[in-house]
Amino acid sequence: MSTIANKKMDVTVLTGFLGSGKTTLLQRLILEAKNKGKKVAIIMNEFGSFDVDSELLGEDISSKSLLNGCICCSLKDDMEVVLHSLYHKEKPDIVLIEATGIAHPVEIVDACQNPTLIDKVNMPFIMGVMDGTRYLARNRYTKQTKQLMEDQMLYAHVIIINKLDELTQQDQTTLTQSLSSIAHKPKLHFTNYSNIENLEDVNKVELNLEGERKHHHGIQSMSYTFSGPIDMALLVQFLRQLPDSILRIKGFLKFQEEPDQTYLFQYSYGVPHYEPEIMNMPLTIVIIGESIDKAYLRNKLDMVNFS
Numbered sequence: 001m002s003t004i005a006n007k008k009m010d011v012t013v014l015t016g017f018l019g020s021g022k023t024t025l026l027q028r029l030i031l032e033a034k035n036k037g038k039k040v041a042i043i044m045n046e047f048g049s050f051d052v053d054s055e056l057l058g059e060d061i062s063s064k065s066l067l068n069g070c071i072c073c074s075l076k077d078d079m080e081v082v083l084h085s086l087y088h089k090e091k092p093d094i095v096l097i098e099a100t101g102i103a104h105p106v107e108i109v110d111a112c113q114n115p116t117l118i119d120k121v122n123m124p125f126i127m128g129v130m131d132g133t134r135y136l137a138r139n140r141y142t143k144q145t146k147q148l149m150e151d152q153m154l155y156a157h158v159i160i161i162n163k164l165d166e167l168t169q170q171d172q173t174t175l176t177q178s179l180s181s182i183a184h185k186p187k188l189h190f191t192n193y194s195n196i197e198n199l200e201d202v203n204k205v206e207l208n209l210e211g212e213r214k215h216h217h218g219i220q221s222m223s224y225t226f227s228g229p230i231d232m233a234l235l236v237q238f239l240r241q242l243p244d245s246i247l248r249i250k251g252f253l254k255f256q257e258e259p260d261q262t263y264l265f266q267y268s269y270g271v272p273h274y275e276p277e278i279m280n281m282p283l284t285i286v287i288i289g290e291s292i293d294k295a296y297l298r299n300k301l302d303m304v305n306f307s
């Protein structure tokens, strides 16, 4: 049970393509959190300027800007530093992160749930925001851009279909049908100016009685800590049996063959990568995936750990 002193921070991430309405939604979320008396911190990751009204922010809100890069790639480490600093110095109840329009949601979750942050930051709640008209016309873009636009929705816990004023009834039906193929069935909200009518309800659905967010569906994370050096062959066997729904693993390991050496271990798209680490880190790994079977993975990892 977490105490006030070590309470994990809630994180909400706004993803969505350029110009979709993320800043507009951010302003609404800030107001909503403030009205509920929550301590808010925001992280803006923009290529351009920071344009949230300073009066809206007020003195009690801490804001950090990560500029000229993307938190899902070049600024990933910077984001980790900012989250550590917020946790230790400002202790907000909630951190609202607005990602750049080109950020990939899995990478952002990866940045927020790395092994040094897993005990400080709850699994981020991902809100996918889209400009409905632009999304409908996504075939006009390159294959990579189209994929990114779809992935930004695919991994969202809720989807905001914004700029409703520009959508016909037929457009709305087409969008609803197209998004209904997402396996975890995220709730869809059609909005004007990112104005979710029942924002209260969106949050209520996601909060359990202890005030912690729970996600039954969509992207999830879990951590596992090894008690000592492990057998590399068993780890490789474990990795070979992983389902495709496992998107990322990151953490620190030691192997029985070389028990004094710590390795930074990363697994992405089925490919493992090991790098010697000079610091002596806790032997914790974080697994990120879609609807992951935590009990099954924990069981398999126990076999690697205790063999």
Ligand SMILES: Nc1nc2c(ncn2[C@@H]2O[C@H](COP(=O)(O)OP(=O)(O)OP(=O)(O)O)[C@@H](O)[C@H]2O)c(=O)[nH]1
Pocket (backbone or CB within 6 Å): 016, 017, 018, 019, 020, 021, 022, 023, 024, 025, 046, 100, 101, 162, 163, 164, 165, 166, 191, 192, 193, 194
């Ligand atoms: N017509 C219309 N315009 C909107 C709506 N919501 C937002 N806009 C406008 O769309 C533009 C982009 O909105 P933002 O909230 O800045 O979008 P963003 O996703 O933060 O944009 P980037 O930071 O560039 O990725 C602004 O000029 C908004 O005023 C809407 O529902 N309808």
